[in-house]
Amino acid sequence: MQDSGNSILQCIHMDDYSANPKYLQVADSIKQAVLDGHLKINDTIPSINELSFELAVSRDTIEKSYRKLKSDGVLGSVPGKGFFIKSIDIEKQLKIFLLFNKLSEHKKIIYDAFAGILGDKASIDFYIYNNDFSIFKKLLARHVGAYSHYVIIPHFIEGHEHAYQLIDSLPKEKLLLLDKLPPEVTGEYAAVYENFEKNIYEAMEQALPQLSKYHSIKLIFPQHTYYPEEIIQGLKRFCHQYAFNFTVIHELGDSEIEKGSVYISVMERDLVILIEKILEQRLQVGKEVGVISYNEIPLKKIILNGITTVSTNFQWMGQQAAHLILTNSRTRVEVPFHLTLRDSL
Amino acid sequence: MQDSGNSILQCIHMDDYSANPKYLQVADSIKQAVLDGHLKINDTIPSINELSFELAVSRDTIEKSYRKLKSDGVLGSVPGKGFFIKSIDIEKQLKIFLLFNKLSEHKKIIYDAFAGILGDKASIDFYIYNNDFSIFKKLLARHVGAYSHYVIIPHFIEGHEHAYQLIDSLPKEKLLLLDKLPPEVTGEYAAVYENFEKNIYEAMEQALPQLSKYHSIKLIFPQHTYYPEEIIQGLKRFCHQYAFNFTVIHELGDSEIEKGSVYISVMERDLVILIEKILEQRLQVGKEVGVISYNEIPLKKIILNGITTVSTNFQWMGQQAAHLILTNSRTRVEVPFHLTLRDSL
DNA sequence: TCTAATTTGTGCGTATGTATG
DNA sequence: GCATACATACGCACAAATTAG
Numbered sequence: 001m002q003d004s005g006n007s008i009l010q011c012i013h014m015d016d017y018s019a020n021p022k023y024l025q026v027a028d029s030i031k032q033a034v035l036d037g038h039l040k041i042n043d044t045i046p047s048i049n050e051l052s053f054e055l056a057v058s059r060d061t062i063e064k065s066y067r068k069l070k071s072d073g074v075l076g077s078v079p080g081k082g083f084f085i086k087s088i089d090i091e092k093q094l095k096i097f098l099l100f101n102k103l104s105e106h107k108k109i110i111y112d113a114f115a116g117i118l119g120d121k122a123s124i125d126f127y128i129y130n131n132d133f134s135i136f137k138k139l140l141a142r143h144v145g146a147y148s149h150y151v152i153i154p155h156f157i158e159g160h161e162h163a164y165q166l167i168d169s170l171p172k173e174k175l176l177l178l179d180k181l182p183p184e185v186t187g188e189y190a191a192v193y194e195n196f197e198k199n200i201y202e203a204m205e206q207a208l209p210q211l212s213k214y215h216s217i218k219l220i221f222p223q224h225t226y227y228p229e230e231i232i233q234g235l236k237r238f239c240h241q242y243a244f245n246f247t248v249i250h251e252l253g254d255s256e257i258e259k260g261s262v263y264i265s266v267m268e269r270d271l272v273i274l275i276e277k278i279l280e281q282r283l284q285v286g287k288e289v290g291v292i293s294y295n296e297i298p299l300k301k302i303i304l305n306g307i308t309t310v311s312t313n314f315q316w317m318g319q320q321a322a323h324l325i326l327t328n329s330r331t332r333v334e335v336p337f338h339l340t341l342r343d344s345l
Numbered sequence: 346m347q348d349s350g351n352s353i354l355q356c357i358h359m360d361d362y363s364a365n366p367k368y369l370q371v372a373d374s375i376k377q378a379v380l381d382g383h384l385k386i387n388d389t390i391p392s393i394n395e396l397s398f399e400l401a402v403s404r405d406t407i408e409k410s411y412r413k414l415k416s417d418g419v420l421g422s423v424p425g426k427g428f429f430i431k432s433i434d435i436e437k438q439l440k441i442f443l444l445f446n447k448l449s450e451h452k453k454i455i456y457d458a459f460a461g462i463l464g465d466k467a468s469i470d471f472y473i474y475n476n477d478f479s480i481f482k483k484l485l486a487r488h489v490g491a492y493s494h495y496v497i498i499p500h501f502i503e504g505h506e507h508a509y510q511l512i513d514s515l516p517k518e519k520l521l522l523l524d525k526l527p528p529e530v531t532g533e534y535a536a537v538y539e540n541f542e543k544n545i546y547e548a549m550e551q552a553l554p555q556l557s558k559y560h561s562i563k564l565i566f567p568q569h570t571y572y573p574e575e576i577i578q579g580l581k582r583f584c585h586q587y588a589f590n591f592t593v594i595h596e597l598g599d600s601e602i603e604k605g606s607v608y609i610s611v612m613e614r615d616l617v618i619l620i621e622k623i624l625e626q627r628l629q630v631g632k633e634v635g636v637i638s639y640n641e642i643p644l645k646k647i648i649l650n651g652i653t654t655v656s657t658n659f660q661w662m663g664q665q666a667a668h669l670i671l672t673n674s675r676t677r678v679e680v681p682f683h684l685t686l687r688d689s690l
Numbered sequence: 691t692c693t694a695a696t697t698t699g700t701g702c703g704t705a706t707g708t709a710t711g
Numbered sequence: 712g713c714a715t716a717c718a719t720a721c722g723c724a725c726a727a728a729t730t731a732g
Contacts, residue, residue: 042362047706058712063707076362079707080720084362103456108448115475123483126471130460138468272643279647298617302624303648366719392697403721408699424698425729 008045009054011038022057026065031074034088043085045075071145071171094122094325097147099139101131101155101226106295106314110178113318114151118325131226133159140166149325153178155226160184173330176321180228181332190324191332192317196230197237199337203310204238207292210308210345214290216245216261220270223250227266235264257281262290262345264310275304291344306342313338353390354399356383367402371410376419379433381518388430390420439467439670442492444484446476446500446571451640451659455523458663459496463670476571478504485511494670498523500571505529518675521666525573526677535669536677537662541575542582544682548655549583552637555653555690559635561590561606565615568595572611580609602626607635607690609655620649636689651687658683 012029014022033039045051048066052059066083069075073093076086096118100107115124125147129136133156150170154177156163164184167175172189181193204211211217217239221232232248239246249255252273257263265271271293275285283289285304293300296311317335324331356378359370378384390396393411397404411428414420421431441463445452460469470492474481478501495515499522501508509529512520517534526538549556556562562584566577577593584591594600597618602608610616616638620630628634630649638645641656662680669676 049706060712066707077707078362078720079366079718080705081361082706086362103448103453105450105453108450108453111448111473112475115473123487126473128456128460128471130457142468268644272647275647299613299644299648302617302620303644368719393699394697405722406720409719411698422698423729424727425696427697427729 008033008039009051011036012051012055014055014057023061023064023068026051026055026057026062027068030065030069031090034074034085035090039085039088041085041088045083045085047082071148073148094118094149095147096122096124096149096151096325097143098124098126099136099150099152100126100128101153103128105297106312107153109314110318110321113315114322115318117319117322121326131155131157133163136163137166140170144170147174149174149176151176151178151321151325154180154182154185155228157224157226176324178317178321179335188330189332190321190330192320192324192335193332194228194312194335194337196228197234199312200231200234200310201238203337203339204235204242206339207308207341207345208242210290210341211242211244211262213287214244214260214262216247216258218247218249218258218261218263220249220252220263220265220267220274222267222270231266252277257283257289259283259288262292264292264294266294268293268295271307286343286345296338296340301342304344306344308342308345309340311338311340312336353378353384354396356381357396357400359400359402368406368409368413371396371400371402371407372413372417375410375414376435376437379419379430379435380437384430384433386430386433390428390430392427437493439463439494440492441467441469441494441496441670442488443469443471444481444495444497445471445473446498448473450642451657452498454659455663455666458660459667460663462664462667466671476500476502478508481508482511485515489515492519494519494521496521496523496666496670499525499527499530500573502569502571521669523662523666533675534677535666535675537665537669537680538677539573539657539680539682541573542579544657545576545579545655546583548682548684549580549587551684552653552686552690553587555635555686556587556589556607558632559589559605559607561592561603563592563594563603563606563608565594565597565608565610565612565619567612567615576611597622602628602634604628604633607637609637609639611639613638613640616652631688631690641683641685646687649689651689653687653690654685656683656685657681 011033012026014025018025030039030045039045046054048059048062052062066075066077070077073087074085074090075083077083111126118124127139129139136156152167152175154163154167160182161184164182168185172187175189177185177189177191177193179194181191217235219232219235221227236246252270257274257277263274265274274291278285278289285291292308292310294310296309300307300309313336320333320335357371357374359367363370375384375390384390391399393404393407397407400407411420411422415422418432419430419435420428422428456471463469472484474484481501497512499508499512505527506529509527513530517532520534522530522534522536522538524539526536562580564577564580566572581591597615602619602622608619610619619636623630623634630636637653637655639655641654645652645654658681665678665680
């Protein structure tokens, strides 16, 4: 250990009996020294060992201080060398790690709304993990620590547990979960989430007058996928409550469309197949069979005189997430869900 | 110590404050020099002593670099003589900087096809600049140098010239342009591009039998946008050649839909407005008015007995881009374009 | 053949950041 | 707050191989 003759030592004021913890006192002192111009960019600061010796505090305390300053973007470090002043722009700049499971028309809406509000106030780096836990893990490992916020849409085909465990290890004040709120992730963190179970239940209740024409509800729900199971639960509960027959269809395949049934599709691919089959069998949509499609897009207004949709307000979701970040809030908010009744029901 | 007059010194870039350790920086620099062809097989490289002196780093740091390269099979050594390039067969790790102008359903297809083929072979970082040159510039500045490939979709609302200049400054062997091939970007680089002018011209020629029912062609083309002007040129040329009236409509607004016209929309928003107007005016689609829509998606098959579409094969585009990268090719390939005739024409 | 200089290769010690109990 | 283990970086010393003179 060499004496660096650091005048910075004189800038650090400690109070054993202060309310705020020592590591924050150290961090704030260094921030102040930067603001006062005593430390310039690329200046090196005392090593953890040296400073902990000089101030007669634990090594961990200094390490914690430096770690915080680093996560705030003030300090940088090189193993084997030391810490240095990385940025004198103390006003925290928002660096956002945005991690989506997949791209889609709706993800685009979320992104546009999110980026539209944050605009120049933040720099957003965007990643996609394709519902694949191993990619998710790799991306997170590669970028952990470098961002002020981690905004994640957590949908996985498999390996949920490990994924949620990983998310749980992120600092909660930097975390914002989008779309889904997994109970496995604990603590107080921000979230803008869908209540899939409740949403579909209440939407169906709203559609009860139209549903009275039918006796069965069939959900087209692909197997081995990242779509949330809560949708099935919600529908099951609704059908039990209001005495509808309920079936889950994994694959439309060669099956016939049955009169007196309402078909609910979560994927657009299935919607197209479904409608082709209905047209083929010359069934009357909105009378003999009902069609409900997840996710509203303008085009659905003009298909077969209009397809009834149930949909989250994705724009609101993106905007709300941006607001939570700007206000540094850790609230959890539920996204509004809308039923758009059209002639297909 | 003798001066080997090594130009290799100029290939080694060091950053004292970089996150990755020095010995890896040195190793990566040498690997890159081999990949770039600056070092051939059996070339000797500076001795440990010499390089450590030149780079002003510890001898052990260089020794560690060389040891790693040797264990990677890149270098060989003879005690008392020196190190030399043993193999130029370096399993290059692909780091891809993917920069899209916007998100959309079709960008998703491109991305999925691209990532699907590269899969585990590459790590892909994804960025969006919202057709905004200033964001584009910032993103590129922040990430230049760190990637093995820069895959860019260049569409800008304004400031094309500066943008193309910026792209032109990227190393051509690392560049792959997607969708558009701007003449301002010179040199030999890879590209998977659309020939917008030719594509629409030839698609219209294919549709000539159906078009004979109409006398006018109207293109709904938003103003101040990133859509390529070449579409207008191609249609203009076609209409001139085959004696159609040609109009560009920037905004549907309150205008009436005219009988005997074919409407071509590039944006989906306009398609919805157009069809609503047509239904309102009780015009017969495919007889009194024709509708052609850019970009095929399955849903268009079931709108009004089918909407005729003209569309690039976005999946092919993504796959081809991935192949060009894997084969390290600098070819420019034109993406196939398809006319899908349906009842709307 | 001898010698001196250079180079690879190895071992030891110290200081530093990072991560984990 | 303490202890421990690990990777990085720097510096010094020394043996063995090679080369030049």
